[in-house]
Amino acid sequence: MYEAFFGLREKPFALTPNTEFMVQLAPYQACFNLLRLALAEGEGFIKVTGEVGTGKTLLCRALLRQLDAEHYQLAWLPNPALDPMALHQALAHELHVPHVDRLDNHGLLTVLHRRLIELAGKGRSAVLLIDEAQALPPATLEALRLLTNLETEQRKLLQVVLFGQPELDATLAREDFRQLRQRITFSYRLRPLDVSDASRYLQERLMVAGYRGDLLFKPAAVRLLVKGSGGIPRLLNILANKCLMAAFGEGRRRIDRRHVRRALADTEGAKPFLRASSRLRWALLAGAVSLSLLLGVWPWLSQLSGALP
Structure with missing residues (x-):
């Protein structure tokens, strides 16, 4: 609709997690560096959490694209609402194990172990990336922990990266998940963008979409957007x-x-942030008024107390 008006080849702010539009902001780059380091270490579980919409799926897809296929065999589960049997089947499919539908759970675990040993023998690390990990049922989380028991004397045969909302932290804090919690060797919490991050985020996405004009979003507009x-x-x-x-329409x-x-x-989703900001302003204003009143009557109260017997 507005692309030609602003000199754009495509929409710069589509909601699909297109890695071409990933902006290397400090929180994302720090998370990405941590993931690469943690995978190179070859130990246990890695956890990335963040609020809804903070870019976890985009990070997951960027990791899928950038990890060297020569050294890593990647498995990706975008829908983790699976029982343990379905989890084993999905992992086996991702690791290119044939005829998994004909096997029972014991047979699946046997062929998975054999495949993981085969990959390790070729110098390749098997990495399971799970998006929306807060949706994992408790039994499936325990099945994941047991999968990471598969190891040689030198290394783990499977690493697991969990991308999830803060509800994942609440689940892992439960007493019955203390064994799994102890196996999380690296974790990262994605923070929201500040004004500086947001300004760069908006401008770089516009440039990827083909924009070559002057600064499109005024600084005051960016502050209100944040x-x-x-x-x-x-x-x-x-x-x-x-x-x-709106600008195109005008x-x-x-x-x-x-x-x-x-x-x-x-x-609709933006209104709670504005309401919270408004409540804070009113609270600060009320506090300032109360303080002013107190300072105004304090001399009078001091005189009164001195006059009392």
């Missing part, structure tokens, strides 16, 4: 897309606070 989205990249994408539509070449306010009014 406030309204809570710094969550997915919400930033939704709001930025609506801002472009024939404007730059995004200002007016366009952001229109986008916020049309985006």
